[in-house]
Amino acid sequence: MAFEFTQENVARIEAETKKYPSKKSAVMKALYIGQEQNGWVSNEVIKAVADRLEITPEEALGVATFYTMYHKKPAGKYHLQVCTNVSCMLRGGYEIYDAIREKLGITNGEVTDDGVFSLEEVECMGACGGAPMMAVNEDFFENLTKEEALRILETKK
């Protein structure tokens, strides 16, 4: 599937490169922008980022595979990130994670058949004071209970 940055996103990447003495530094932001536009970081996105920043596709791919927040395959409309690290685990993070897995019938790294939800078991999100927590796309839900987490899923369709 061909991929090309929109004019607006080209401008955003250009602006990002101005922050650094080397264009290459904008690769993380450019990958984010590509992910935002395309939904996930495909090989075509990697190629477009590399061309734009004058780096090799391998360099861009290396960055995309090192960091966990780049989706290397399509994610759901709502990407669920459930923390199960120690602080959340002590407060019931696994109960929430297991309840979501059961309800959606998917596990870590999978997408529901209708493409609405994808699930990821994540490491500490820096919300230990509000543990347990999950993030739905960019929104943090803290001090969760199992019931509350399932209710949140009901509201997302």
Next chain:
Amino acid sequence: MEKLILPDIPDLDKLDVYKKHGGFEAAKKALRMSPDDIIEEVKKSGLRGRGGAAFSAGLKWSFMPKTTDRPKYLCINGDESEPGSFKDRQIFEFNPFQMIEGALIASYAIGARTCYIYIRGEYYKWIKLVQKALDAAYEDGLLGEKMKKTFGTDFAVEMYLHVGAGAYICGEESSLMSSIEGKRGYPRVKPPFPAQAGLWGDPTTINNVETVANVPHIINRGAEWYSKIGAEKHPGTILFGVSGHVKKPGVYELPSGTLLTEIIHEHAGGVLGDKKIKAVIPGGSSMPPLRGDQLEGVRMDADSLKEAGSGIGTGGIMVMDEDTDLLKVLWRITHFYHHESCGQCTPCREGCGWMEKIFLRMLDGRGVKGDLDLLVSVANNIEGNTICALGEAAAWPVKFMIARFRDEFEKYVGEEIKLEPADKVHSMRKTETPIAPFALK
């Protein structure tokens, strides 16, 4: 007690409110001082880094070369990924301008014309808040070329946000620089230290968000005043993040040297269900845990905690009650380091995986005699044999938790080896893992 970093002032995240409460007065004062005087003042204040190593901030600044034609850089480390730490995000949300002002002063002191604020990618909301604060500061002429006119000096610093993408290791300073350079976040061998060869090979200083947020107060009110707050050798207030089995988890700003028991029982409201404490990790998941009966009299500053057998780390206090299964906790911690190991150094990449497999086997009821010693041996072979401190961070919890809670773990290891004999000849082909899937109940 006066709160220096997170004072109870509403709307302090608005620039006009921040300025009304004395904001950017310290920057004005600092820009009239010589950089050396600022470094000296910060050194005298005793300010120590809040990112984990508790290294003298003034001393770190003084390592920056004074006479060089090369550009110099300042990085503000807001990667905050240590499990149990959630303090920097409070600064991003409630007092971002104090961080910006501190970073401005630090840039001037070390001669950096460019400053990058590195924030972890998962902090979606806080990234936007900090960007908004930076935009407001630029708009008001407090940063960039316009600040020359505002402050009447010829010094100007550009301050940019660099957003991470979900790698714990990028909180390590050399890895953070690799990340800003647009590479995989691999830590680098030291020496050379960042002050000699940092970003793009140029002199660089990396400070934690909370560290620089302390600086405006030191400039405004003097090193002597600051050095009298809290513990003598580790002065100032510290943001303690309390999580786990407590009634009121949250971030509490208290003088350094506050009793750990006071933080847990008074500020954080005590243990859930008034149970007893089994273990406390006092400084984020990489610090050695303390037994519940070791907590009396332990003070929360770098030196006291070292004496007590742990470390201040990031000040993230994780409390575990008497019903906690420490094997599950230790497995989860090890799983984290296994997941976050960058993969450069064999001891860490492989060792963390081995330790995790042994923990899984123990959780599956197939622990064997000798497993505990084997774990400690693997941990010992990781510690000190890696490029960065993630090795220690992974090894310490294992070593110290087994040493201090051996009774907790012994019940998981049987006398005899219960492994099934292998039913096929060993081959390099991918075979099914011999470890049964394990589900946490």
